Amino acid sequence: MRHRVAGRKLGVTTSHRLAMFRNMAVALLKHEQITTTLAKAKELRPVTERLITLGKRGGLHARRLAHARLRDDRTVNKLFGPLAERYRNRAGGYTRVVKAGTRYGDAASMAIIELVDRDVAAKGQDSGAKPQPEGEEGAES
Numbered sequence: 001m002r003h004r005v006a007g008r009k010l011g012v013t014t015s016h017r018l019a020m021f022r023n024m025a026v027a028l029l030k031h032e033q034i035t036t037t038l039a040k041a042k043e044l045r046p047v048t049e050r051l052i053t054l055g056k057r058g059g060l061h062a063r064r065l066a067h068a069r070l071r072d073d074r075t076v077n078k079l080f081g082p083l084a085e086r087y088r089n090r091a092g093g094y095t096r097v098v099k100a101g102t103r104y105g106d107a108a109s110m111a112i113i114e115l116v117d118r119d120v121a122a123k124g125q126d127s128g129a130k131p132q133p134e135g136e137e138g139a140e141s
Contacts, residue, residue, distance in 0.1 A: 029083065
């Protein structure tokens with residue numbers, strides 16, 4: 001019996017699940033919108049909302065708790081800076097999950113999880129290698 005057992009297992013081990021939600025939370029806070037499966041998006045929502053609440057609380061202890069969960073300095077700084085100011089007057093409900101159809105390969109239900117009042121320019125920021133300008137493919141200094 002699974003009485004009072006919350007959360008989905010998602011077919012992975014506990015350590016994998018914790019690492020996956022840590023990585024997804026960092027990606028969501030950095031890009032402010034990510035696409036994933038519906039089950040993962042629904043499980044990621046409370047993780048992210050608690051982190052934003054820590055950012056709103058401020059203080060050294062909250063910053064250390066957020067850093068222990070995220071392990072990324074730039075994301076923690078963004079969490080305690082612009083995101084805390086953006087959601088200062090909002091009492092919860094910082095994320096939204098929008099259904100996005102099914103994935104072609106395995107027919108999994110897909111969803112877009114995004115921050116409410118998100119910064120559109122943050123999507124795709126600092127992801128992957130930067131493209132080199134034309135004519136400088138082999139230029140080494």
